[in-house]
Amino acid sequence: MAREINGRPIIETPDGPKLTPCAPGSVLERLGDKWTILVISLLSLSPDIPMRFSAIRRGIPDISQRMLTLTLRNLERDGLVNRYYYPELPPRVEYQLTERGHSMLKPLAGFTDWIRDTWQDIETSRKAFDEAAEKKTTLSR
Numbered sequence: 001m002a003r004e005i006n007g008r009p010i011i012e013t014p015d016g017p018k019l020t021p022c023a024p025g026s027v028l029e030r031l032g033d034k035w036t037i038l039v040i041s042l043l044s045l046s047p048d049i050p051m052r053f054s055a056i057r058r059g060i061p062d063i064s065q066r067m068l069t070l071t072l073r074n075l076e077r078d079g080l081v082n083r084y085y086y087p088e089l090p091p092r093v094e095y096q097l098t099e100r101g102h103s104m105l106k107p108l109a110g111f112t113d114w115i116r117d118t119w120q121d122i123e124t125s126r127k128a129f130d131e132a133a134e135k136k137t138t139l140s141r
Contacts, residue, residue: 003017005019008020027078030074030078031104033071035060035063035067035068035071036071036074036075037108037112038060038063039056039060039068039071039072039075039081040075040080040097040101040104040105040108041108041112042056042059042060043056043081043095043096043097043101044097044102044105047096047097047102049096050082050084050094050095050096051094051095051096052092052093052094053068053072053093053094053095056068056072056095072095075101076095078100079098079100079101080097080098080100080101080104081095081096081097081098081101082095082096082097082098083095084096
């Protein structure tokens with residue numbers, strides 16, 4: 001029986017175990033991006049009502065207009081978001097999660113719950129690591 005970790009098959013080699021790709025790196029990179037997570041999370045708040053671009057931008061204060069445009073375009077390309085364009089003056093554009101986008105919410109909740117529960121411990125570990133590294137640098141001078 002082949003070994004797996006997180007659904008990813010492991011190849012046993014003379015040099016040790018090697019992970020096989022379970023998805024293209026571009027998909028993993030996109031779905032783990034902080035802007036993707038924030039946009040998906042915000043759109044999930046109104047699952048039956050599309051959100052206007054401006055409402056999404058207001059809901060994520062630190063995102064630039066360009067980054068939001070790129071993120072939404074990529075999510076639409078990946079089939080996670082539907083874009084609705086209304087040729088009015090001024091034009092109106094709205095976005096809504098697709099069924100695939102909704103399917104991401106449960107795994108995303110588990111991930112964000114873990115982050116919420118451990119981020120302070122991670123910050124403490126980073127601080128201790130950085131202080132130890134600084135101490136080593138100072139002693140080696």
